[in-house]
Amino acid sequence: MKKLAVFIGLLLPLLFLLPYALQTAKDKVKEDLAKPVHSSIEPTLSPTRTIPKATQEKTSIFVPYWSLSSRNTSFSEYDELIYFGITPTVKGIDTDEVGYKSLKRFIRMAGEKKKTSLTLRMLDSTVNLAVLKDKKLQQTVVKQTVDLAKEHGFDGIVLDLELTALPFSSTITQINSLVSQLSSEAKKDDLSFAVLLYGDTFYRVRPFEVKTIAKSVDEVMIMAYDFHKSRGNPGPNFPLDGRNVYGYDFKKMTDDYLQFVPPEKLTIVFGLFGYDWEVDGSQKAIVNGSSLSFDKIDQSFLEKCMYQDCKTTRDPVSSETRVTYTDGEKKHVVWFEDMTSVAKKQEFLETRGITSSSFWAYSYF
Known part of the structure; x- marks a missing residue:
């Protein structure tokens, strides 16, 4: 009987904690899928629209x-x-x-x-x-x-x-x-x-x-x-x-x-394609980013930027291109392949x- 009482005593806290553990795991999935990141980008090469010859078989x-x-x-x-x-x-x-x-x-x-x-x-x-x-x-x-x-x-x-x-x-x-x-x-x-x-x-x-x-x-x-x-x-x-x-x-x-x-x-x-995020002063997203095809990015930023304070740089670390611009009072960041x-x-x-x-x-x- 003592062993049974000890077993029940150990089991009850686990049953109590199980729903909390499952919810924590679910929250971790959501957190991972929208994990915030911080990037320090140094301006380097300007982007190009030239399509290189494919090297893949x-x-x-x-x-x-x-x-x-x-x-x-x-x-x-x-x-x-x-x-x-x-x-x-x-x-x-x-x-x-x-x-x-x-x-x-x-x-x-x-x-x-x-x-x-x-x-x-x-x-x-x-x-x-x-x-x-x-x-x-x-x-x-x-x-x-x-x-x-x-x-x-x-x-x-x-x-x-x-x-x-x-x-x-x-x-x-x-x-x-x-x-x-x-x-x-x-x-x-x-x-x-x-x-x-x-x-x-x-x-x-x-x-x-x-x-x-x-x-x-x-x-x-x-x-x-x-x-x-x-x-x-x-x-x-x-x-x-x-x-x-x-x-x-x-x-x-x-x-x-x-x-x-x-x-x-x-x-x-x-x-x-890429995403266009409206950001705050810390470069964090204010709302969900909107998707942009490369054609749209080309027309809006590369051929001739349609916005104020437009700055286009290629990040040497990621190899991808980053655009920052202002639309009225709103600041934006665009990243694309x-x-x-x-x-x-x-x-x-x-x-x-x-x-x-x-x-x-x-x-x-």
């Missing part, structure tokens, strides 16, 4: 459904076009939304000579969790995705599962199951299969088991952008260097992934044996 580009009305292009510089894409609901693939309805239009635009892949874009957390938890729904989504890829003549499938969740073993297992199912069904129909993963997967709390996922796929595509979130403080899209300043950087990201994925399976996705910073990052990738790059996204630059 394979280059692809994402083509979002909303960009299909953009200017015509031959896509001659790309080896693969990735359509973005179709999306699920709690009943299966959504056949009423624009991404699904634009499938044929994309195929006509792509032509017959290019390799094409179909993205399953899973961006809604509520729907994603439903798909992960319901095996029957998961099977439906997988089958419909593979069937659509074959019906429209795609050569491959790309899974973009974006999920902010605690890395519980159950969630990790469910994600691995979805990846494994898609991989298995894709291979039955001779389709390649790739998975998109966050660039900050190892730095922040993410429920993705890279080692297991890598074994199931032909390609791991790393989203090397959005390290500094629109809802956080200003900073580079994904700094090349500067781990001591920003907490993490592109070089560490690459080496983290190479622990579990061979270089020939890795593709780095660069985001040709361009082809010059991409070239610097590609030079580093070559030292690690990675020769495949992709770009987000068509119509952005």
Whole structure:
């Protein structure tokens, strides 16, 4: 009886503290996703709009459904076009939304000579969790995705599962199951299969088991952008260097992934865009930043700045460009990736044996 009383005495405080511990963990996830940073930037090289010759052996580009009305292009510089894409609901693939309805239009635009892949874009957390938890729904989504890829003549499938969740073993297992199912069904129909993963997967709390996922796929595509979130403080899209300043950087990201994925399976996705933050006197964000395509940045700041007190500098640490300006009484900071910073990052990738790059996204630059 004494042992039982002691056991109960130890157990009760743990039960009392469990809800607090879970809430603390959830808060940590939110904190990590909008982690404030502080940067000291010295003015150096001015930005350039010149696009350097690609040094990568394979280059692809994402083509979002909303960009299909953009200017015509031959896509001659790309080896693969990735359509973005179709999306699920709690009943299966959504056949009423624009991404699904634009499938044929994309195929006509792509032509017959290019390799094409179909993205399953899973961006809604509520729907994603439903798909992960319901095996029957998961099977439906997988089958419909593979069937659509074959019906429209795609050569491959790309899974973009974006999920902010605690890395519980159950969630990790469910994600691995979805990846494994898609991989298995894709291979039955001779389709390649790739998975998109966050660039900050190892730095922040993410429920993705890279080692297991890598074994199931032909390609791991790393989203090397959005390290500094629109809802956080200003900073580079994904700094090349500067781990001591920003907490993490592109070089560490690459080496983290190479622990579990061979270089020939890795593709780095660069985001040709940036964010514009309104800031206070300490250069901290007052409101969420607004996203700007590189084309918009080029027109607003590089060709001719439309604002007062405009100052453009390239940060030698991150390799990316920073713009400060005043709009009336409001001070702003803009950070963005361009082809010059991409070239610097590609030079580093070559030292690690990675020769495949992709770009987000068509119509952005």
